[in-house]
Amino acid sequence: MTKPIIAAATAISMLASLPAAAADTPHYEVVEFDAVEWGALNPARGDASPRAGDLWGDRARDKASGFLVRFDEGFSSPPHIHNVTYRGIVIGGKIHNDDPEAAPLWLSPSSFWTQPAGEDHVTAARGAFNMAYIEIDSGPYLVQPSAEAFDNGERPINVAASNLVWLDGGDVTFLPASDGSGAQTAFLWADRETGERGSLLRLPGGSSSRIETGAGTLRAVVTSGGIRYTNPQTTAEVALGAGSYFGSMGNAVHTISCDAEDDCLLYIRTSAAFTVAE
Secondary structure (H helix, E strand, C coil): CCCCCCCCHHHHHHHHHCCHHHHCCCEEEEECHHHCCCEECCHHHHHHCCEEEEEECCCCCCCCEEEEEEECCCCECCCEEECCCEEEEEEEEEEEEECCCCCCCCECCCCEEEECCCCCEEEEEEEEEEEEEEEECCCCCCEECHHHCCCCCCCCEEECHHHCCCECCCCCCCCCCCCCCCCEEEEEEECCCCCCEEEEEEECCCCEEEEEECCCEEEEEEEECCEEEECCCCCCCEEECCCCEEEEECCEEEEEEECCCCCEEEEEEECCCEEEEC
16 A cells, blocks of 8 residues: 555555565565556446545555645535545545534544444535545445445544644653654544554754664654655655655654754654654
8 A cells, every 4th residue: 555655665565475684674665655546436426436545555545545635715515434444634625524414513633543344424515625535444445325325333533633642752662752842643543453553743843853663563643744754765855745655664764853943743653662862
């Protein structure tokens, strides 16, 4: 589920077939926002469909994936369901996702929501530029009519950016000790069975940080600000704006400089233990 990458990341999906020594080598992948290939999120609606582009994985296949979705100003979908549950992070504009009869709840950038499989809902957007990061734990991602609605036992979650709870190095051990002006995190979800979890990482403007991971997978999407990025397999820094992606498998190191005057925010999905150092 990847796009153009830097370093030898195309082998990630082939690790099972690699010799043991090769499998111990970390693999990296990077997707710049400008390299995302866009298509219709729901091909059946043609030009009326939001545009979507994969960052990692392939949303048309039966595995996990993460992708961007762009909505035109004033977009409003008809009621519908999806065959799989998804999570969303607002990157730009304002997005409403709720039951067809619900009053609009406009989620601003850095807000988080989930949409359970089978639940009838509508999605709308307002803003000159509206974009969200969406991820699923299995695919394919399909849009289906409300008549096929079902209850899978899950309930939707809408967390406005203003309701996020931010923790720093005084609260969690994987962030550097801080006086409150350093790196911070907000926990979003966790899967006890797989050990995977999702969170937001906030880095101060002008700061430099290093993310070091243990064995496992880390996937990160820039949701706000602009960063300069390197890893041990890159030959030069790469500028990654909002909507860009980087990831790794195995013990890895990601070096990040936050170019923004304000904070830089990353959404991180990981099965690996990681630490952030300044």
